[in-house]
Amino acid sequence: MSQVKVALIGVGNCSSSFVQGLNYYANLSSKENQIGLQNPFLGGMTPSDIQIVAAFDIDENKVGKDVSEAIFSGLNNAPKVVDVPLTGIIVSKGPPLDGVSEGIKSKIKISKKPDADVPRILKETGAEIVINLLPSGAVEASKWYANQALNAGCGFVNATPSFIASDPKWEKRFEDRGLPLAGDDLIDQVGSTALHKTLLSLLSDNGVKILETYQLDVGGGAESMDTLDRTRKVKRNIKTQSVASALPYKVEIVAGSTDYVDFLENKRDSYFWIRGNYFCNTPMQIDLKFSTVDAPNAGSVLFDVTRAMKIALNKKLKGAIIPVCAFAFKKTPQIEPIKNIKENFKKYIKENS
Numbered sequence: 170m171s172q173v174k175v176a177l178i179g180v181g182n183c184s185s186s187f188v189q190g191l192n193y194y195a196n197l198s199s200k201e202n203q204i205g206l207q208n209p210f211l212g213g214m215t216p217s218d219i220q221i222v223a224a225f226d227i228d229e230n231k232v233g234k235d236v237s238e239a240i241f242s243g244l245n246n247a248p249k250v251v252d253v254p255l256t257g258i259i260v261s262k263g264p265p266l267d268g269v270s271e272g273i274k275s276k277i278k279i280s281k282k283p284d285a286d287v288p289r290i291l292k293e294t295g296a297e298i299v300i301n302l303l304p305s306g307a308v309e310a311s312k313w314y315a316n317q318a319l320n321a322g323c324g325f326v327n328a329t330p331s332f333i334a335s336d337p338k339w340e341k342r343f344e345d346r347g348l349p350l351a352g353d354d355l356i357d358q359v360g361s362t363a364l365h366k367t368l369l370s371l372l373s374d375n376g377v378k379i380l381e382t383y384q385l386d387v388g389g390g391a392e393s394m395d396t397l398d399r400t401r402k403v404k405r406n407i408k409t410q411s412v413a414s415a416l417p418y419k420v421e422i423v424a425g426s427t428d429y430v431d432f433l434e435n436k437r438d439s440y441f442w443i444r445g446n447y448f449c450n451t452p453m454q455i456d457l458k459f460s461t462v463d464a465p466n467a468g469s470v471l472f473d474v475t476r477a478m479k480i481a482l483n484k485k486l487k488g489a490i491i492p493v494c495a496f497a498f499k500k501t502p503q504i505e506p507i508k509n510i511k512e513n514f515k516k517y518i519k520e521n522s
């Protein structure tokens with residue numbers, strides 16, 4: 170398998186963890202070095218086969234810098250876990266469009282550099298996969314970059330909650346162009362949605378009748394501020410629908426980002442409540458708090474999606490790649506039963522690599 174060439178759209182916290190992870194996991198020779206990865210080897214590739222060839226942002230603190238420096242600049246507060254040597258990839262300026270929310274406007278300055286020729290850069294760098302890591306409210310900008318990926322002949326990964334892979338019109342456009350698409354809204358490696366679904370599925374499989382449940386999140390990254398400003402409702406709908414898919418019946422569910430707490434920095438606290446009845450209508454409840462750091466939670470899943478999309482490109486698979494969408498995203502073109510997701514993903518990798 171050759172290397173997979175990636176363009177990063179948005180050099181924020183997720184990009185920081187992604188790029189740091191590429192260095193952290195550069196040597197997988199021992200089991201010890203593989204700790205924290207879901208799939209150290211996937212389709213004959215390791216994370217070292219992922220190569221960043223282009224990156225775009227709008228923040229004057231990031232544009233014009235080497236990616237290794239930009240990931241620790243501006244509002245980024247993902248933890249630094251490794252020194253990243255110079256990459257030789259300079260962050261280019263993209264068009265701002267709707268990338269900046271009201272809350273962020275007072276905290277960053279948009280670079281005065283002219284907008285780069287994005288399709289030309291994608292073509293000249295040989296980018297194969299464009300990974301969209303724009304803020305969650307950047308709906309127009311996400312669509313604009315999806316168009317650039319189509320124009321440049323790249324596969325597109327939409328980590329944001331903007332509807333692209335789950336929109337049949339976009340899916341058709343990628344299918345017509347013979348390119349793979351995956352999205353929308355990345356699932357975390359140890360995320361609150363996955364934990365919530367697993368708990369509900371376990372209880373329901375064991376005969377518990379769930380009566381009501383919620384999952385409320387607070388975080389301190391720029392993304393949490395953007396969510397509070399613009400996408401709380403969309404994110405809540407996506408998460409609630411995803412959680413609902415874990416149960417074979419309808420129940421009162423609320424799941425979604427709730428608030429921004431600046432001193433949490435890139436940390437996220439999730440609060441879960443589940444109430445139900447088991448044998449002879451005996452009541453049970455779960456009331457728990459789950460704490461994580463946001464950006465590293467995207468790293469392992471992005472490594473897997475990137476390699477899975479390279480496999481799709483090699484095999485000339487086109488349109489939304491359903492086993493990849495189901496494995497790694499919350500809002501998918503079609504809902505798969507939770508039990509089949511990992512198996513289907515493994516089968517997809519095995520059959521196509």
Ligand SMILES: NC(=O)c1ccc[n+]([C@@H]2O[C@H](COP(=O)([O-])OP(=O)(O)OC[C@H]3O[C@@H](n4cnc5c(N)ncnc54)[C@H](O)[C@@H]3O)[C@@H](O)[C@H]2O)c1
Nearest residue numbers: 179180181182183226263265268302304305329391392467
């Ligand atoms: N674990 C996770 O962190 C996780 C999980 C699921 C989904 N996501 C999604 O991933 C996306 C990225 O999250 P993040 O925490 O890195 O966000 P972030 O706010 O830290 O980073 C976004 C970056 O995009 C840049 N940007 C804004 N407008 C732009 C434009 N028009 N062109 C180029 N760059 C632009 C910003 O300057 C910033 O550097 C979000 O949509 C989030 O919902 C993240």
